[in-house]
Amino acid sequence: MSGVWAGAAAPGWLTAGLAGAAFAGAAWAVRGRSSQVFGPSLWRGNPLQPRVALTFDDGPSPATERILDLLQEFSARATFFQIGQAALGSPALARRVSAEGHEIGNHTLSHAALYAKTPAGVYGEVSGAQRVLQEIHGGAPRWFRAPYGCRWFGLRDALRDHGLTGVMWSCLGLDWKRPARAVAARVIAHAGNGSIICLHDGRAGQPGADCRVTVEALRLILPALRQRQLELVTLSEVFR
Ligand SMILES: [Zn+2]
Structure with a gap:
């Protein structure tokens, strides 16, 4: 056995450092936007296209x-990661989204934090939402986004079996905690070729969620991006 600390306890700073590195590595695996540890995942589109x-x-x-009214006003297409139970609660509204040409993604059945689930529980969250969304929209989603951006054990099998690819983002709008002007400024500053922007048209499935910030931010974002001649497209189109 060789090594500087063979036969002796490693210094406290080293064990703390290693534990810290292991924790940082695990955190990245779960939440890192480019992590593929729990299944295939994309976080930006084609950088050569102004989309x-x-x-x-x-x-x-x-x-x-x-939000749909505003998108229509600007001839913009988007992708909506719907919660299965929320879509079940408002099927006509859920369906209006796909009927207007927007893409639908899977955001689990109940917006559960996947890291609190067993692998079978994670699988059930994905497959349950996929079944509900397919029934409501008449087609199966291709994209999956994990609640809170946290992937977990069981997800890789669920994605593979349902033909889903995970999608993170290049810019989080932070529309659940910042005022509308700050959200808009952040999104406009980060938007460029192939950007994927994450905003919210609900709050973790809470009924009566207040999303006025998102709507107000969108009123600023849409004209600004149009002025920069950035086309607003679905995920399928931004990856092309
Ligand atoms: Zn969510």
């Missing part, structure tokens, strides 16, 4: 209607 993908998580909710 941006706006994505909205956690809907449908009453805010979805106002």
